[in-house]
Amino acid sequence: MHAKLTVVKMLQTFQLCVSALTLFVGICMAQTTVSVSATASHAIPTSLWGVMYESGDGGLYAELLQNRAFQQVTPGTTAALNAWEAINGTSLTVIADTQPVSSALPNALSVTIPSGLTGAVGFANTGYFGIKVTQGSVYTASFFYRFPTASSFRGNLKVALQTTSGQILAQSSISVSGSHTSWTQVRATLRATTTPASTANIFTVTVDGTAAAGQTINFAMFSLFPPTFKNRANGMRVDIADALQDLGPSFFRFPGGNNLEGATVAQRWQWNATVGPLVDRPGRVGDWSYINTDGLGLLEYLTWCEDLNMEPIMAVWAGYALGGVSVPQDELGPYVQQAIDQIYFTIGDPATNENAALRASLGHPEPFALKYVEIGNEDFFASTTYTYRWPAFVDALKAEFPDLHYIATSFPFDPVLSPTPTEYDNHLYASRSGMVANGFFYDDVARDGTQYFEGEYACTTNDAGATLTFPTMQGTAAEAVFMMGFERNSDIVFAASFAPVLNDITSSQWHPDLISFDAGSVYLSTSYYAQKLFSKNRGDEYIPSTLPTSTGTVFWSVVRKTSVTPNELIIKVVNTVATASSVTFSLPFSSVSSTALAQVLTGGATDSNTPTTPQLVIPVNSTIATGQNFTYSTPAFSLSILTLTL
Structure with a gap:
């Protein structure tokens, strides 16, 4: 066996032995007494958690269109069309435009409508693996277009959000003219009239195939934004921003x-x-x-x-x-x-x-x-x-x-x-x-x-x-x-x-x-x-206490929050094994509340919040009895936050 692999196996075996020993120690030492100091050892910086x-x-970033400006791609390749697809026979290719929309964005989407097509023809963007559409929400679309060769064509582009089966969810019309051989930016407001069952939706730009037969139109710098966090232009996706906030x-x-x-x-x-x-x-x-x-x-x-x-x-x-x-x-x-x-x-x-x-x-x-x-x-x-x-x-x-x-x-x-x-x-x-x-x-x-x-x-x-x-x-x-x-x-x-x-x-x-x-x-x-x-559940002072042992299974930390009246004592307790354990806290304060808020996050060892079980493990609040001396039973595999007043 290769020497490096042998070492890896030895380390894995050692880790398993350590875990088994740790579990045994945790079972045998299920009762712990913690003495808490009366005075803080140091202030806690306000910047600690971020x-x-x-x-x-x-x-x-809330932008809904993937590959929106054909940045850093090789023109003429299939990869350059990532997330874009033709609708009803339109010809699409990414080109290095002879008159780029800017020096930063040299590429454009060249769209040619062959003769003989009827109905709505054009192209779609599939978004970042789908597009969420919500009834009543307003989506802001924009793009640049130009005709590489002057044309007498005048018509309307239909800009829409729709399901992959063709149901229109939101739509707007933009007038375009073949006389625009220089880049023109246009904008559209799309108000969704329904909430589809799926996020497998697309952004589309179409034109009447008969009226636009033989035309070639270049497009650049697309964008589609939903409502954003704090309504910032070019802003953040609301649900992710809310979670971070x-x-x-x-x-x-x-x-x-x-x-x-x-x-x-x-x-x-x-x-x-x-x-x-x-x-x-x-x-x-x-x-x-x-x-x-x-x-x-x-x-x-x-x-x-x-x-x-x-x-x-x-x-x-x-x-x-x-x-x-x-x-x-x-x-x-x-x-x-x-x-x-x-x-x-x-x-x-x-x-x-x-x-x-x-x-x-x-x-x-x-x-x-x-x-x-x-x-x-x-x-x-x-x-x-x-x-x-x-x-x-x-x-x-x-x-x-x-x-x-x-x-x-x-x-x-x-x-x-x-x-x-x-x-x-x-x-x-x-x-x-x-x-x-x-x-x-x-x-x-x-x-x-x-x-x-x-x-x-x-x-x-x-x-x-x-x-x-x-x-x-x-x-x-x-x-x-x-x-x-x-x-x-x-x-x-x-x-x-x-x-x-x-x-x-x-x-x-x-x-x-x-x-x-x-x-x-x-x-x-x-x-x-x-x-x-x-x-x-931050404190502004760290309060020393009996120090947990590095080989133990239960760990704790005590802080005080002096910025509120009455002061709060916040005790964090972690149990790292599958066995519940009792911890007795001895508090040297003259006034300690008789109850505390307990916020507890606990679950099985391999429990995860996933798309199929998104809330399998979430914090649960309760009230527990406390005082100058109290015992807390910390659940298996858990983080508990105990908040008392002083």
């Missing part, structure tokens, strides 16, 4: 993640290619084999932060691409300047800086709030070049923006960086047992002024090594132990965010994810509810 985000096409996040990390880096230097995320009119955004080949439209760009990200009252943690590209290329030290200058320009766009004064003036011209004259700037992403994969890339970026950025904090993305203190980072971004994807063990990672980290951001984490496998398609209750309980470690060590951990956040179940590339969705619905995972319980 959201990490990568990209948005077909998900958070309900988490109560304090920060938003963007634009990645790997989405920042690009597979090559040319394919990196570039802020200046993501702002301004959509027709001027070229898009790029993304890191996961699909095209990023960059319709969700820097300004949209920042506005989204304002809409949800989140602090931005904004990354700048730092000279490394996922394909393994690092920009040489003597060639970094233009990329450093691009990062400087990105920050000026975000916080600069329009009166003194052209990039800030651009922001103002786009409707946001006031600077955005910004405290943290991340230099790259996961640069532990390119640590040897980070030793010169880090100072090249940080020294230049500090000279321009001395009040900002700069987060390093290599392993903490390995390699040694100069200037010494004040913040590091750590990532952990682990098995169930690995996640639990890392719950105590920060307990022994030196208190030397360095702060830590857990920018990505998730329980991705069970202890046998099997990938979790959706978060399970057993994995979620393990994540909660890890999160308790952040809370307990929030004197040095200032922020934490689960990753990845979003997963389109019709085109999954990573498992598991916090929120799954399809064209019509959102599915909230067990891990989503754990994140929400932590975020919505």
Whole structure:
């Protein structure tokens, strides 16, 4: 057997043995007594719980048409017509237009109506694996058209939403003229008259085949938006946005993640290619084999932060691409300047800086709030070049923006960086047992002024090594132990965010994810509810107590919320095994409420919220008896939030 495989098998066997031993210990030690301190050890940062985000096409970004502008495709190929199809014999091809709609969008859809066709002919877009249509909702469509050769044709284009069987759900008519050989943008408002049973619907543009026989019309830059979150133009999908808002996040990390880096230097995320009119955004080949439209760009990200009252943690590209290329030290200058320009766009004064003036011209004259700037992403994969890339970026950025904090993305203190980072971004994807063990990672980290951001984490496998398609209750309980470690060590951990956040179940590339969705619905995972319980039940002071043991099965964390009267004592309890356990809490406070609100998330080890069982595991509230001394029975595989008043 190959040596590497032998080691893997040994590790898997060891993990199973550890799990069995842990379960045995949990059964034998089912009673635990916890003494709680009377005084806080440290304040808890308000930024502790937030959201990490990568990209948005077909998900958070509400655009309904896939391949809407034929960005980054090869004209004349079948692949260039992804999500588009002909209706009733029309000829479709993607061309490199001789007069492109913009320099950013060189391609167009050339539509030829052959002679002999009758009835409605044209083309359709199938959306992102379907289009949800709701009766009474108003959908806003737009596109550019031109006739490559002047024509006497005058007629109407029917713009519609319809089922795949042909039932019209919403429709509008647009007059077009063959005299328009230059690009003309048109818009249509589509009010749905019915809600179909399925999301297998399409967007169509048709013309009368007899009247338009022999005509060729070019089209570019299509768009179709449903109602959006807070009615923002070019905005967010409402149900996904609502789910993220309900988490109560304090920060938003963007634009990645790997989405920042690009597979090559040319394919990196570039802020200046993501702002301004959509027709001027070229898009790029993304890191996961699909095209990023960059319709969700820097300004949209920042506005989204304002809409949800989140602090931005904004990354700048730092000279490394996922394909393994690092920009040489003597060639970094233009990329450093691009990062400087990105920050000026975000916080600069329009009166003194052209990039800030651009922001103002786009409707946001006031600077955005910004405290943290991340230099790259996961640069532990390119640590040897980070030793010169880090100072090249940080020294230049500090000279321009001395009040900002700069987060390093290599392993903490390995390699040694100069200037010494004040913040590091750590990532952990682990098995169930690995996640639990890392719950105590920060307990022994030196208190030397360095702060830590857990920018990505998730329980991705069970202890046998099997990938979790959706978060399970057993994995979620393990994540909660890890999160308790952040809370307990929030004197040095200032922020934490689960990753990845979003997963389109019709085109999954990573498992598991916090929120799954399809064209019509959102599915909230067990891990989503754990994140929400932590975020919505924050304290502002950490209260020390008897410390859980790293080899135990029951874990707890105690915080106090002094911003309310009376003060609240919030106790979080996690049980990681299949056996219920009793925990007795001894509270040294003179006034303790006789009852507490218990919010409990519990289920079987492999229970998951899926499209077929979307609410199998959800928090359940009850009232329990409490006092200065009380015993709580924590269910198997559970996270409990107990809120008392003092």
